[in-house]
Amino acid sequence: xxxxxxxxxxxxxxxxxxxxxxxxxxxxxxxxxxxxxxxxxxxxxxxxxxxxxxxxxxxxxxxxxxxxxxxxxxxxxxxxxxxxxxxxxxxxxxxxxxxxxxxxxxxxxxxxxxxxxxxxxxxxxxxxxxxxxxxxxxxxxxxxxxxxxxxxxxxxxxxxxxxxxxxxxxxxxxxxxxxxxxxxxxxxxxxxxxxxxxxxxxxxxxxxxxxxxxxxxxxxxxxxxxxxxxxxxxxxxxxxxxxxxxxxxxxxxxxxxxxxxxxxxxxxxxxxxxxxxxxxxxxxxxxxxxxxxxxxxxxxxxxxxxxxxxxxxxxxxxxxxxxxxxxxxxxxxxxxxxxxxxxxxxxxxxxxxxxxxxxxxxxxxxxxxxxxxxx
Amino acid sequence: xxxxxxxxxxxxxxxxxxxxxxxxxxxxxxxxxxxxxxxxxxxxxxxxxxxxxxxxxxxxxxxxxxxxxxxxxxxxxxxxxxxxxxxxxxxxxxxxxxxxxxxxxxxxxxxxxxxxxxxxxxxxxxxxxxxxxxxxxxxxxxxxxxxxxxxxxxxxxxxxxxxxxxxxxxxxxxxxxxxxxxxxxxxxxxxxxxxxxxxxxxxxxxxxxxxxxxxxxxxxxxxxxxxxxxxxxxxxxxxxxxxxxxxxxxxxxxxxxxxxxxxxxxxxxxxxxxxxxxxxxxxxxxxxxxxxxxxxxxxxxxxxxxxxxxxxxxxxxxxxxxxxxxxxxxxxxxxxxxxxxxxxxxxxxxxxxxxxxxxxxxxxxxxxxxxxxxx
Numbered sequence: 001x002x003x004x005x006x007x008x009x010x011x012x013x014x015x016x017x018x019x020x021x022x023x024x025x026x027x028x029x030x031x032x033x034x035x036x037x038x039x040x041x042x043x044x045x046x047x048x049x050x051x052x053x054x055x056x057x058x059x060x061x062x063x064x065x066x067x068x069x070x071x072x073x074x075x076x077x078x079x080x081x082x083x084x085x086x087x088x089x090x091x092x093x094x095x096x097x098x099x100x101x102x103x104x105x106x107x108x109x110x111x112x113x114x115x116x117x118x119x120x121x122x123x124x125x126x127x128x129x130x131x132x133x134x135x136x137x138x139x140x141x142x143x144x145x146x147x148x149x150x151x152x153x154x155x156x157x158x159x160x161x162x163x164x165x166x167x168x169x170x171x172x173x174x175x176x177x178x179x180x181x182x183x184x185x186x187x188x189x190x191x192x193x194x195x196x197x198x199x200x201x202x203x204x205x206x207x208x209x210x211x212x213x214x215x216x217x218x219x220x221x222x223x224x225x226x227x228x229x230x231x232x233x234x235x236x237x238x239x240x241x242x243x244x245x246x247x248x249x250x251x252x253x254x255x256x257x258x259x260x261x262x263x264x265x266x267x268x269x270x271x272x273x274x275x276x277x278x279x280x281x282x283x284x285x286x287x288x289x290x291x292x293x294x295x296x297x298x299x300x301x302x303x304x305x306x307x308x309x310x311x312x313x314x315x316x317x318x319x320x321x322x323x324x325x326x327x328x329x330x331x332x333x334x335x336x337x338x339x340x341x342x343x344x345x346x347x348x349x350x351x352x353x354x355x356x357x358x359x360x361x362x363x364x365x366x367x368x369x370x371x372x373x374x375x
Numbered sequence: 376x377x378x379x380x381x382x383x384x385x386x387x388x389x390x391x392x393x394x395x396x397x398x399x400x401x402x403x404x405x406x407x408x409x410x411x412x413x414x415x416x417x418x419x420x421x422x423x424x425x426x427x428x429x430x431x432x433x434x435x436x437x438x439x440x441x442x443x444x445x446x447x448x449x450x451x452x453x454x455x456x457x458x459x460x461x462x463x464x465x466x467x468x469x470x471x472x473x474x475x476x477x478x479x480x481x482x483x484x485x486x487x488x489x490x491x492x493x494x495x496x497x498x499x500x501x502x503x504x505x506x507x508x509x510x511x512x513x514x515x516x517x518x519x520x521x522x523x524x525x526x527x528x529x530x531x532x533x534x535x536x537x538x539x540x541x542x543x544x545x546x547x548x549x550x551x552x553x554x555x556x557x558x559x560x561x562x563x564x565x566x567x568x569x570x571x572x573x574x575x576x577x578x579x580x581x582x583x584x585x586x587x588x589x590x591x592x593x594x595x596x597x598x599x600x601x602x603x604x605x606x607x608x609x610x611x612x613x614x615x616x617x618x619x620x621x622x623x624x625x626x627x628x629x630x631x632x633x634x635x636x637x638x639x640x641x642x643x644x645x646x647x648x649x650x651x652x653x654x655x656x657x658x659x660x661x662x663x664x665x666x667x668x669x670x671x672x673x674x675x676x677x678x679x680x681x682x683x684x685x686x687x688x689x690x691x692x693x694x695x696x697x698x699x700x701x702x703x704x705x706x707x708x709x710x711x712x713x714x715x716x717x718x719x720x721x722x723x724x725x726x727x728x729x730x731x732x733x734x735x736x737x738x739x740x741x742x743x744x745x746x747x748x749x750x
Contacts, residue, residue: 028523059519071484109446142433148403162537
């Protein structure tokens with residue numbers, strides 16, 4: 001009797017309250033639960049016009065300069081993985097959030113939360129990697145902080161990096177600017193980071209080692225922002241000719257995002273919702289490495305929901321799409337760039353995909369948490 | 376035999392290696408171990424002129440503006456305590472680090488690391504408090520981030536705040552500027568925060584509830600920076616008259632620090648070392664509340680080593696000391712301000728104290744960790 005009650009209890013759905021009154025892993029997923037947390041707790045408290053734009057970076061004006069500010073904590077597990085580690089990731093992730101706003105990254109702060117007992121050698125390895133990534137990207141680490149928590153109250157080490165950059169005048173990239181007819185550009189293969197982490201964490205072996213795509217995208221973005229028409233006429237966000245000099249103008253790139261937690265599906269859903277447009281993508285154009293596709297199939301994952309750490313999605317005017325793709329292809333981080341879809345008037349707020357079978361399906365935001373602690 | 380070996384092993388001092396090859400709680404104390412971590416791991420890796428100044432904030436030049444940047448993670452335990460909580464503390468602490476550089480605090484980023492299972496109500500309470508503290512201080516929260524770690528891999532919640540402010544031209548406050556003859560000013564009672572946390576954590580009860588002094592010091596600092604001679608002549612860091620207008624000059628305040636982790640002793644030791652001077656303080660001038668003094672005596676703590684979160688130490692020219700003290704006394708956070716000591720040429724790099732008994736003793740930096748997770 002007691003046993004059957006127990007098993008019945010086990011079958012009962014959790015009361016709705018239980019998913020609302022405690023923090024779940026999914027609240028850190030970058031998907032619907034994360035969005036709820038922002039909507040229900042953070043936005044009402046901190047409401048201000050800058051925060052309400054919900055971009056990956058804030059752009060504020062200080063003494064005439066347009067300053068971009070972004071912050072990210074990194075709790076990735078494991079600390080080291082093929083293609084990177086928590087140190088390089090903490091640099092790349094924050095640089096990318098600045099770059100997606102068109103900002104030139106300048107400075108980083110770095111704050112560590114260390115767990116008592118962490119081998120000093122591990123810390124040294126992470127610090128070395130962090131330094132190398134910052135040097136390679138040309139950003140300066142200007143200030144820092146270290147806290148230590150008791151054994152069992154942390155997990156090795158967590159890092160927060162906050163980045164500061166400058167946005168040139170005339171560049172206005174924001175997730176609420178997509179317009180029907182715009183094209184959706186994806187800079188390369190999907191899913192590498194998420195699968196690399198998962199494989200490392202679970203001890204999965206594939207024929208080849210799948211490496212994280214962790215990389216700093218700001219030089220790719222800088223190249224995109226300087227792109228011109230073949231004819232030499234000024235084109236993009238944002239360069240126009242003014243007399244003898246080039247000035248920035250609001251241009252052909254509407255917005256950029258790096259599809260990290262929650263994957264491309266969540267990124268596109270956010271843009272569709274914030275711009276009040278539909279987005280239709282074509283399955284056959286979406287680049288996924290063979291081994292990543294295989295791993296996803298084996299694990300029951302959809303590459304559209306898997307995190308990337310060195311990819312960008314750009315929404316651009318239809319006239320600019322081709323020249324941008326050519327420009328990006330010349331950059332090492334843009335070799336596999338594709339136009340993967342179109343912004344539509346219909347299905348506002350939704351993302352749909354024309355599958356390789358010719359059917360159309362809705363691509364939702366990530367619900368729950370596909371892969372916790374991916375970054 | 377086995378037993379006696381075991382007990383002998385227990386008596387053996389830990390090998391020196393064991394305090395060097397793993398992270399200890401003391402590495403987060405703000406004392407000597409923290410200083411070692413910075414010296415041995417962080418500075419060699421991230422060496423650059425801004426970081427090498429070892430101030431609580433970096434000051435960098437961006438398009439002509441002097442930007443102050445500071446970052447702090449907060450891991451205080453418990454989350455709520457008399458006089459504040461982790462939310463208000465995360466605002467005050469970062470504002471104070473900006474203010475100590477003479478910066479006007481403008482923007483904060485806020486990043487949460489939540490432990491799975493945290494009651495949503497707890498998060499809401501912290502967020503509300505954080506918002507209130509930011510509003511009260513007139514700083515804007517412009518961007519944020521949330522990560523979630525599995526139950527047992529965190530401790531409720533950790534917060535990182537990174538602050539950005541503007542330093543007016545002419546203001547140069549730095550811990551390497553103290554000169555023999557300068558006076559040491561302390562803005563009020565020592566030890567309130569540390570004892571409030573400890574009492575709450577350990578369930579200690581005193582006749583009165585000891586409250587944390589957690590407060591934002593930027594308005595007190597602003598008042599100090601505007602102080603003038605009685606005669607109306609320009610005096611301080613840094614106001615001088617230039618034609619019809621007042622301009623900032625390098626002035627009578629050499630440096631300011633908020634004595635948090637490691638207490639006043641560690642703060643003064645840092646200044647003595649960075650400036651290559653001695654600092655001599657007078658025990659009888661150091662203000663400590665009766666109940667805090669009693670608690671310290673009971674617990675075997677020295678108030679000089681206990682953390683404060685709403686106090687500042689200023690090193691000022693001898694000519695400016697009196698007028699500064701009068702100015703500070705008019706501010707609610709400066710009512711108990713005192714001159715507590717003098718900068719000396721002798722004993723360079725050391726802090727000494729003339730005790731109430733008339734003897735002189737060395738005041739070292741905090742060694743080990745007196746009170747872990749105080750902020």
